[in-house]
Amino acid sequence: MDPRIPLYYQLMQVLLQEIEEGRYQPGDLFPSENELCERFSVSRPTVRQAINELVREGLLHRVRGKGTFVSEPKIQQDFFQRLVSFTEEMEQKGLSATTQVLELEVVPASKTVAAFLSLAHEEPVYRLERLRRVEGTPIVVVTTFVPQKYCPNLHEHDLNNNSLYRTLESRYGIRVCRARRILEVIAATEELAKLLETEVGAPLQLSKSVGWDQYNRAVEFSIARYRGDRSQFIIELRR
Incomplete structure (x- = not known):
């Protein structure tokens, strides 16, 4: 010593x-x-x-x-450096990712959602809530809002087995080309703790993301809550 x-x-x-x-x-x-x-x-x-x-x-x-x-090793994600879907990124890392759609419904846009998506207050949007697992372990709960006018009948597509980005591009010609993301830290509520199989009050990484398509339209606003003990984000800066 x-x-x-x-x-x-x-x-x-x-x-x-x-x-x-x-x-x-x-x-x-x-x-x-x-x-x-x-x-x-x-x-x-x-x-x-x-x-x-x-x-x-x-x-x-x-x-x-x-x-x-x-502890299990954390999953390194390039979420803040590259514009790819969660499913695509896990596939590129050789990891098995699955999606469980918890809810998909049309709701009136709240003032907050409308502001992020440049919509009128109470304009109809799809509200999509998903639980994403990697190698069988729950990693993130994502709530996504998409303007209904850009993707009518979104509820008819299989979003358990297809990524939202791929569906938007293949079915509606919408390609998400640009995004802005905000990262915060929150404590797990009882509901989130149950879904993510962690303890109430455990630290979660909260990401708010807005995506714009090739026509510069705001086409998706997502709120993602990642397990802090299993997720690690890489951010590379240059000068």
Whole structure:
């Protein structure tokens, strides 16, 4: 051990290396504080601080009444760098993605939705709510609003097995060419926690997105809530 480096940090690096090398697999119960104290001959506060850092990094997570577990690796997404559908991006990464349509209905546009889509207040829009899974794990709940006038009879298309972007382009000649996205952090409500199989209050990444087509029309407004423990967004900046 290097006396110039805090002991908890050195322990954290050792545990991190063991996780990365596969000694502990995703879903495994991580050794208890007492076991780590005995193994490394360090104090309990040192072990607790090292574990807390790994939890903050998303490598471990705690389950009340059960212990600390190794987390599943986060899914890296280029959502803020490339304009592709969720389905297309997962396919390109070699991951199996599925969609479950929770609701599809025509509703009057609220003032907020109308403003994002440059519509009149209460103009009819499709409200599409979907649950997206990757490798069987729920990752994101997306609510999308699409002006009904641009895609009549959208409800007749199979959006469980076809992406919305592909459907808009193949059926209605609408190609989303430009988008603006806003990223925030929220806490999971009881309803979202149930859908995403996480805890109430767990951090979620909230993305609000507006897409414009080749005619510069605002054709979709989406609100996506991603599991914070399973999602990671890459943003590359250049000067």
